Amino acid sequence: MPFAAINRHWERVINTMSEGMLIISQQGRILSVNRSFEEMTGYAAKEVAGRPCTLLACEACEMAINNLGDGWCKLFEPGQPEMRRCRCTIKKKDGTFFPALKNASVLRDEEGTVMGAVETLTDLSEIDRLDRKVEVLSRQLDENSGFGGIVGGSDPMKAVFAIIEKAALSDAPIIIFGESGTGKELVAKAIHEHGKRKDGPYMQLNCAALNEALLESELFGHVKGSFTGAFRDRAGRFEAADGGDLFLDEIGDIPLSIQIKLLRVLETRQFERVGENRPIETDVRIITATNRNLLELIDQKRFREDLYFRINVIPIHLPPVRQRKDDIPLLVNTFISRLALRTGKNIRGLTREALNCFMNYPWPGNVREMKSALEYAFTVVDREAIDIDHLPPQMLAQPSPVAAVATPRLADTGNSQRQELINALQATGGNQSQAARLLGVNRVTVWNRMRKYGIDLKREIRSSK
Numbered sequence: 001m002p003f004a005a006i007n008r009h010w011e012r013v014i015n016t017m018s019e020g021m022l023i024i025s026q027q028g029r030i031l032s033v034n035r036s037f038e039e040m041t042g043y044a045a046k047e048v049a050g051r052p053c054t055l056l057a058c059e060a061c062e063m064a065i066n067n068l069g070d071g072w073c074k075l076f077e078p079g080q081p082e083m084r085r086c087r088c089t090i091k092k093k094d095g096t097f098f099p100a101l102k103n104a105s106v107l108r109d110e111e112g113t114v115m116g117a118v119e120t121l122t123d124l125s126e127i128d129r130l131d132r133k134v135e136v137l138s139r140q141l142d143e144n145s146g147f148g149g150i151v152g153g154s155d156p157m158k159a160v161f162a163i164i165e166k167a168a169l170s171d172a173p174i175i176i177f178g179e180s181g182t183g184k185e186l187v188a189k190a191i192h193e194h195g196k197r198k199d200g201p202y203m204q205l206n207c208a209a210l211n212e213a214l215l216e217s218e219l220f221g222h223v224k225g226s227f228t229g230a231f232r233d234r235a236g237r238f239e240a241a242d243g244g245d246l247f248l249d250e251i252g253d254i255p256l257s258i259q260i261k262l263l264r265v266l267e268t269r270q271f272e273r274v275g276e277n278r279p280i281e282t283d284v285r286i287i288t289a290t291n292r293n294l295l296e297l298i299d300q301k302r303f304r305e306d307l308y309f310r311i312n313v314i315p316i317h318l319p320p321v322r323q324r325k326d327d328i329p330l331l332v333n334t335f336i337s338r339l340a341l342r343t344g345k346n347i348r349g350l351t352r353e354a355l356n357c358f359m360n361y362p363w364p365g366n367v368r369e370m371k372s373a374l375e376y377a378f379t380v381v382d383r384e385a386i387d388i389d390h391l392p393p394q395m396l397a398q399p400s401p402v403a404a405v406a407t408p409r410l411a412d413t414g415n416s417q418r419q420e421l422i423n424a425l426q427a428t429g430g431n432q433s434q435a436a437r438l439l440g441v442n443r444v445t446v447w448n449r450m451r452k453y454g455i456d457l458k459r460e461i462r463s464s465k
């Protein structure tokens with residue numbers, strides 16, 4: 001078909017797409033949408049034409065706008081990538097939300113001047129539903145697991161299950177200590193599901209992922225106009241978790257100014273939204289977690305002692321995998337069954353050599369790293385048993401560059417952790433997500449450590465070349 005003829009059919013092409021599509025002006029007004037957008041959101045094209053795209057209340061946009069200060073959309077900031085992709089939630093006409101994958105791209109005229117942007121939306125509701133189903137089925141498979149899919153039969157884990165059971169039934173604050181990847185988030189969720197507040201809400205927040213202003217607003221909410229980007233009143237997690245449990249992950253990373261406010265809520269059960277003086281009552285049980293040494297932070301005056309005593313009523317210590325090697329075969333079998341279910345691959349287990357490798361590896365990234373190693377093996381394996389040549393390279397190197405610096409982690413000096421991170425970043429060409437996988441920590445932890453140790457990505461990567 002000649003190009004001119006294709007051009008005539010663009011409208012039909014766009015309306016045939018299963019993705020929702022919208023074109024916005026540089027001022028954020030919706031100029032045009034396609035048919036799938038109408039179906040996904042419930043808005044007819046003529047209802048949204050000319051209206052601000054903020055009517056979709058995309059939380060990824062709101063976060064970016066809040067972080068920006070004065071600009072309204074990060075996409076149009078000079079120096080930003082031309083194309084962005086993120087997972088977000090979109091508000092429908094009926095006020096409900098759906099999860100979506102959003103691609104956004106800047107549109108320019110011949111001179112390169114920005115004219116607006118095009119965004120596509122993929123509805124992830126069905127994928128999320130299937131993920132939840134797999135999660136439920138996986139849990140049913142976990143006959144040997146303790147609570148909420150937490151796998152472990154070793155003595156240290158039996159002790160942990162016993163504390164979880166008691167802690168769940170109390171209303172006292174709980175703090176979960178453990179290295180990255182030991183299952184702190186899983187334990188927090190299990191406490192909620194087995195506790196007195198299980199029918200109430202469960203909210204969680206990673207305190208390290210947000211800057212000070214955003215963290216305050218996420219915790220306590222804000223009123224419209226209290227800062228640039230506060231387009232509407234918004235409830236914080238304390239309000240949303242009323243009657244339930246609030247899990248604050250990476251509590252050691254919160255700034256001192258927020259620590260004071262947190263202490264006040266714990267003492268008075270009252271807080272105020274940002275930009276408002278009206279106290280709001282809240283009935284929330286706090287569960288916190290950290291992989292940092294809070295006593296050290298107290299010595300360094302970076303964590304308040306009074307807050308430490310408030311949150312540290314029931315401590316739960318999750319042992320690293322290297323201190324519960326008995327659990328390794330059980331963990332491996334569980335994850336293999338789950339992966340087989342998810343991928344439909346008929347993989348039954350590890351060869352003796354591969355199991356030896358699992359038993360001898362120090363697992364610096366704990367269970368998360370083990371899951372990643374098995375996911376890797378599942379993608380490369382071509383027979384029923386996983387052998388050593390299907391394992392990720394860092395498990396095979398003797399000693400691996402990452403494992404070598406990670407092994408003395410018990411004594412964990414800042415230097416070794418810094419070097420471990422630099423090694424991982426260099427090995428992955430500076431890709432923070434891949435480095436996180438390699439270390440078995442999450443991306444926020446990598447980002448935090450880079451900040452903590454002042455690691456300049458460009459310099460470190462360049463110096464390795």
Ligand SMILES: Nc1ncnc2c1ncn2[C@@H]1O[C@H](COP(=O)(O)OP(=O)(O)OP(=O)(O)O)[C@@H](O)[C@H]1O
Nearest residue numbers: 149150151180181182183184185186367368441442
């Ligand atoms: N005992 C366990 N049984 C089953 N799965 C586990 C266990 N421990 C951890 N996991 C899995 O490992 C991954 C990491 O767990 P989780 O996020 O709870 O760790 P974490 O200690 O909170 O890590 P971080 O401090 O890096 O946030 C998750 O996918 C979790 O489901």
